[in-house]
Amino acid sequence: MASLREVAERAGVSTAAASRALRDRPGVSRETRSRVRQAARELGYQPDLRARSLRTSRTHNIGLVVPDVMNPFFSEVARAVGDVAGQREYSLLLGNSDGLRNKEEEFVNLLLQKKVDGLIVFAATSASQHLERARARGLPIVLIDRKVPGLDIIRADNEKGGTLATSHLLDLGHTRIGLITGRLDLATRRDRYNGYRYALIRAGITPDPTLVREGSVRSDHGYGAALDLLNLPAPPTAIFATTDTIAMGVLLALEERSVPVPEEMAVVGYDNTYLTVICRPRLTSVAQPKQQMGRWAATFLIDWIEQGRADGDEPVEVVLDPQLVVRESTMPGVRALQGRDLPLSGVGRSGS
Amino acid sequence: MASLREVAERAGVSTAAASRALRDRPGVSRETRSRVRQAARELGYQPDLRARSLRTSRTHNIGLVVPDVMNPFFSEVARAVGDVAGQREYSLLLGNSDGLRNKEEEFVNLLLQKKVDGLIVFAATSASQHLERARARGLPIVLIDRKVPGLDIIRADNEKGGTLATSHLLDLGHTRIGLITGRLDLATRRDRYNGYRYALIRAGITPDPTLVREGSVRSDHGYGAALDLLNLPAPPTAIFATTDTIAMGVLLALEERSVPVPEEMAVVGYDNTYLTVICRPRLTSVAQPKQQMGRWAATFLIDWIEQGRADGDEPVEVVLDPQLVVRESTMPGVRALQGRDLPLSGVGRSGS
């Protein structure tokens, strides 16, 4: 309500002095400073951050674009990003792209007009002219899980993850391993797929395309595709679902068909979300360091915003190692997380 | 990059004319308009929304304060709020309060300084001077699931929900019913508790305080409290967990102790998040219309922002009816959601 001018008037000084006084800048005497402070307190003065930002060209807002906050994977990363941002005095403008190119583009453009200081964007589409344009305008952008030449990115090694999952199944003696995945036009999914193929080939097994089901990452696709695989003349003995959400659908299908897991069908998921310990059997899954990814992305972005770049715009690519977390869906009796570990982040809190 | 002035210069008109031209305001001739448009296109002009907002005192940003986006309940409501906001051309500034009073207050103050057009705040603490202050400054605020005199609110009828859950258990023949809940200083939780007591009393049963466990809403509390109840000389035969997340911990404890659910222990949760159909046995839960709550809150808030209020500031309280969704954790074999319904929102999508 009260503006700087009113504060200045009440303290009997100019707005320039008042501004300096309130922000502890030099050029104001001791007593003037306290007089201004006093006036500000009396008026309940709060600076108008958008006016400040107009002048300083810093909004202290960063944009975060995710496909869908409702997905446990994204909400966990989003949470980590939000925490770091909050600590460093930035706010988050959040948008869901639903993996749709035009939604993402529209939102990014809006954020540009709102003059965010930086952008964190999740894998959505592979096309990305709007991102390159934004980058060209000097906007700091960090990508998560999406590779675009010339842009900075943090991602987990998805090919390695795919190999990890597949090798685990191979080690258990499986040779016919099905793959259920979202659309393969996205680099990260393609990588997982390649990792799967690589592991098979390395083990001397020719990948069998009839065991691969491409679709969405929704659990209903997992459900349908799993039934589909079961109906094959020679069904697989194990399924690698490239997403925990898909795996949920797979488990449901197997349960309905009374196929014992892991005895007659082993299942591996990906992302290691908290879903893995809620379902039964508990799901073996490839873990990405979600928190770390979020925290790193936010930290890197904000450092970039505040200190510029030391490396002369050389695009950075951080690749993190995935890790396999073995649970009951591949090895009977293995729990991986004991009882008291349950309050995994995310299922930890509620409130309504 | 390009400002309105540059556009105006290039088109050979004043910024005033340019502004009017670009926003389709009257007072500009046909040809001037198209000349300005042309210039804008050539320069790739995008209006600076923060400058506009400084002048118009509308930021088209709204603040959303939730305890924790990682919680399925909140992320679903947040998603609904975001969708409505997006459609109506508002962006979301998101913050997590962790149910902590000072975090919430700090964030709300920041949003005030950033001059959001309105605020949607979830139940966190019961204290709320900062909210009243903000409201007094004329800021539109809608509360979800928290009652503060004088402020507008949308909530589900938690007392009724508590009664629903408890009566269901009573109908099944249970008489010793445990309650595991988060801290009762929050009105919504207290309401559920009261509903529980009410149902018992109505059935002629004296509520037994030794069957009540107050703590956090994390699943570990559910886990510990359930074990605790099992160790009682006369343990309950049913447990009402006032949150699905708590119920997850309860189910785990029962599984570890090999207590068959629902035969020897029935369990009811609350919120009807997608967790309920992933766990085994599937969880009976009280459903709140999450989407509807989010959509209504956003719609009401934005209408308020844009059209003011017709009702002369008479605070509105919308109370929605909860609904019991029965599943296997109380009645053997009952699924409530069939296979093809699985892709419940939230588990539906993924992406990484």
Place this chain on the structure above:
DNA sequence: CGGGTTGACGGAATCGTTTGCGCTTCCTAA
């Protein structure tokens, strides 16, 4: 005593818009 340094402060421009108001110009109707 004079010149130079230092520190406190204010004026005014600026960030990029929107908009009230007044000035032209031109058209039309009496």
Place this chain on the structure above:
DNA sequence: TTAGGAAGCGCAAACGATTCCGTCAACCCG
């Protein structure tokens, strides 16, 4: 012919901060 209206347009004042730069007084020192 002229009054009156309407349409098109620009000036300049906002919105609320930050900041460059100049002024002024006080002070120190040789």
